[in-house]
Amino acid sequence: MKKFITALLPVCLFALIIAGCKKDNAGNTNTTTDATLESEVLTDFSNDLVNPNYQDIQAKANIMLAASNTFIASPTDANLLAFRTAWVNTRTAWESCEGFLFGPIEDFNYDPDMDDWPVNSVDIDQLLASGSSLSLSDVDALPTTQKGFHTIEYIIFGPGSTRKAADITAREKVFLASLTQSLYNTTTQLRNSWDPSQPNNFTLQVTTAGKGSATFATRQKFFLTLVGSMADICNEVANEKMQTPFATQDSTLDESSFSHNSVTDFTNNITGVLHAYLSTYNGAGGHSLSEMVKAKNASLDITIQSQINAAIASFKGITETYEKAIYNQQNQIKTTQAAIRTLKTTLEDDLTTFITTNIKD
Amino acid sequence: MVLILVECQKASVFPASNYNDQLSGGDETVFDATQSAFGNIFPTLSGYDEHVHVLGDLVFNQSFVTAPAPIQSGLGPIYNNTSCANCHHSDGIGIPTAGDRQSSLLLRISLPGADANGGPLPVPGYGLQLQDKAVYGKAPECSVNIAYNYQTYSFADGESYELRTPTYTLSNLYTPISGAYLLSPRLAPPMIGLGLLEGVPESEIIAYADPNDANGDGIKGKANYVWDIATQSKQLGRFGWKANTASILTQVVTAFNQDMGITTSLEPVESSYGQAQYDGLKDDPELADSLLHAVKYYAQTLSVPARRNVTDATVKRGEQLFMLAKCGTCHRQTLTTAVNVAFPAISNQIIHPYTDMLVHDMGPGLADNRPDYLAGPRDWRTAPLWGLGLYATVNNPGYFLHDGRARTITEAIMWHGGEAAASQAYFSNLSTTDRNAVLAFLNSL
Numbered sequence: 125m126k127k128f129i130t131a132l133l134p135v136c137l138f139a140l141i142i143a144g145c146k147k148d149n150a151g152n153t154n155t156t157t158d159a160t161l162e163s164e165v166l167t168d169f170s171n172d173l174v175n176p177n178y179q180d181i182q183a184k185a186n187i188m189l190a191a192s193n194t195f196i197a198s199p200t201d202a203n204l205l206a207f208r209t210a211w212v213n214t215r216t217a218w219e220s221c222e223g224f225l226f227g228p229i230e231d232f233n234y235d236p237d238m239d240d241w242p243v244n245s246v247d248i249d250q251l252l253a254s255g256s257s258l259s260l261s262d263v264d265a266l267p268t269t270q271k272g273f274h275t276i277e278y279i280i281f282g283p284g285s286t287r288k289a290a291d292i293t294a295r296e297k298v299f300l301a302s303l304t305q306s307l308y309n310t311t312t313q314l315r316n317s318w319d320p321s322q323p324n325n326f327t328l329q330v331t332t333a334g335k336g337s338a339t340f341a342t343r344q345k346f347f348l349t350l351v352g353s354m355a356d357i358c359n360e361v362a363n364e365k366m367q368t369p370f371a372t373q374d375s376t377l378d379e380s381s382f383s384h385n386s387v388t389d390f391t392n393n394i395t396g397v398l399h400a401y402l403s404t405y406n407g408a409g410g411h412s413l414s415e416m417v418k419a420k421n422a423s424l425d426i427t428i429q430s431q432i433n434a435a436i437a438s439f440k441g442i443t444e445t446y447e448k449a450i451y452n453q454q455n456q457i458k459t460t461q462a463a464i465r466t467l468k469t470t471l472e473d474d475l476t477t478f479i480t481t482n483i484k485d
Numbered sequence: 486m487v488l489i490l491v492e493c494q495k496a497s498v499f500p501a502s503n504y505n506d507q508l509s510g511g512d513e514t515v516f517d518a519t520q521s522a523f524g525n526i527f528p529t530l531s532g533y534d535e536h537v538h539v540l541g542d543l544v545f546n547q548s549f550v551t552a553p554a555p556i557q558s559g560l561g562p563i564y565n566n567t568s569c570a571n572c573h574h575s576d577g578i579g580i581p582t583a584g585d586r587q588s589s590l591l592l593r594i595s596l597p598g599a600d601a602n603g604g605p606l607p608v609p610g611y612g613l614q615l616q617d618k619a620v621y622g623k624a625p626e627c628s629v630n631i632a633y634n635y636q637t638y639s640f641a642d643g644e645s646y647e648l649r650t651p652t653y654t655l656s657n658l659y660t661p662i663s664g665a666y667l668l669s670p671r672l673a674p675p676m677i678g679l680g681l682l683e684g685v686p687e688s689e690i691i692a693y694a695d696p697n698d699a700n701g702d703g704i705k706g707k708a709n710y711v712w713d714i715a716t717q718s719k720q721l722g723r724f725g726w727k728a729n730t731a732s733i734l735t736q737v738v739t740a741f742n743q744d745m746g747i748t749t750s751l752e753p754v755e756s757s758y759g760q761a762q763y764d765g766l767k768d769d770p771e772l773a774d775s776l777l778h779a780v781k782y783y784a785q786t787l788s789v790p791a792r793r794n795v796t797d798a799t800v801k802r803g804e805q806l807f808m809l810a811k812c813g814t815c816h817r818q819t820l821t822t823a824v825n826v827a828f829p830a831i832s833n834q835i836i837h838p839y840t841d842m843l844v845h846d847m848g849p850g851l852a853d854n855r856p857d858y859l860a861g862p863r864d865w866r867t868a869p870l871w872g873l874g875l876y877a878t879v880n881n882p883g884y885f886l887h888d889g890r891a892r893t894i895t896e897a898i899m900w901h902g903g904e905a906a907a908s909q910a911y912f913s914n915l916s917t918t919d920r921n922a923v924l925a926f927l928n929s930l
Binding site for chain 2: 226230231233236237240241242243244245246247250251254267268269339345348349352356359363364368374376377480
């Protein structure tokens, strides 16, 4: 979760000392980036990426809610498969938004409410074995390790992804009804938190960055936050989600191990970084940070785009489930981790320096 | 780039007068004023050190679950929260609520009197801390209820401000408590710069102590000496709102044990031992030493964000007023860490934490009336002010003081009493313009 912003030493003070070893940032200039373009990027980042992404998560969660209800009414294997597919599709929209985790998703803990891990299977099993109420309000009040994506995954996929429709008990169906409704409700809160038509929406904080925004006193602060969040997810994927099960050679430590969806999760996380850089979602996009970089330092823009695409493409080398790949495809995993770490360094060093150098308002 | 720059910086002899006020954490300062400002590793670390920090970060952020589980196992049976980060949100200040997932406030409890080491006396059936959550099938020790009384006051120039006074009551006690007991609320503090504070030599801290007010300035300040689990000895208390914890390792061990119910080799007994909630499992210690020390190292190596706007005229004016009000007598600008050849990152660093690390009488308004070793009923440790201006950014909106009662820096100042009463009065008598200058200075930290 943490990023490692490198210390940008106060260049003015130390200029004489560091002059001999200051990294060459050829191409950067000290002129302020076109304020109009900055303004357009703030608007399009919100309108062409965050809002459509959050709307999509909500829509997919609604489809999953319907699929859950269909399965509960008619618990066939085909309906379980449809439910699982709806889970995976919701997950796709969700994981890509982790490329820019800041704002209400963090301030109001929508992220852990939906996506905490690991699941507390001991308590979930006891809860299911008990006669305790499993109403929506009961599920809402549960600790985050007993609801959200991974608790649903635990029930509809199960360890080894082996569960069949007939395995899912009556109590589990009651639980699923509340779990999917609870998750949908949280996606609605998340969507509303940026919805420009809602009072106190966060889109306004972004579009007014440096012009009265309480959250972003300067535009530079917004862009540093954005780049920091992009680097954060690179760190989380390469050094945490991939590294923990790989380093310990324990597939039970893999986040989406029940569904075998981890490689897809990882890929969508890094795709989210691409979305954040290009202000794009589902093929539609507008003015972007990439455009700002390209205007001042075209080679840096090419480097960043190629490194993001290389990291995404490198996942194709992992052809097995991640649970198996940690034993069978170790070189492919290392290659992917290296590609993501390279990207992370570029974001933390070059792109961060670009922003502090070129965005002065 | 960083390594190169740092090498260059270290290679030069720098006159002390030229040290940059921005570098609150010395070499371990980061230029980050975003939501992530408190979560950065020491910039001089790399390689294996960075790996250990990252591992600690992982454990710090992930939720623990009920044993037996393949990972993060051993939550509870009674606890305050499920992960470190659930209280230390983004490594920053907590939220002063009780009972929900984000709650970062806990209550210490004890009987009147002291134990054999001079520390608080445990309450039978409860120990020294109330755990208000439990795993499935177990009873939390109690529910904590927080109520506020709001009152409006005026500065000398007529501008008004409001203070809220908290009251804590317990309900749903799992077993009755007989007789009188003492409660003290504690809010999760920011995590920045702990390794640097641990590196300040004891001799420097003691040098600032003046327990009998020998210099007659009305400000005392005394060192707290506390029992340290890690060294099994009495040591100078450095951490915690009453300086009742001697080392980062002990702080981490105690937080695992008391806040989450995770046993370690240094505290291998469940917090619920001897109580109805005890799990009876033979799985202790639940956290491997490697992970414990990684979390300790993570806490030790979180850097300090640089100050902003240090050349701004209003900020400089505020800094002068801060000194004239004698705030800086306790909130000392500069400390120097000891030479430590084993850990160069924290060695011989000139830092600007704005604390003397001593406990002071803060008056009846803030008193918890619960002694903690040598820290008396009205004593609190001088809170470090570095990072203060980023609380709102990192932990929107951000709270202040040991129990989060203050919602703004102004409120926090106006709660100062006891040894700080004269400084508080000085601030209160300033014009609005000058008060705002003081706030501008504090927000630059």
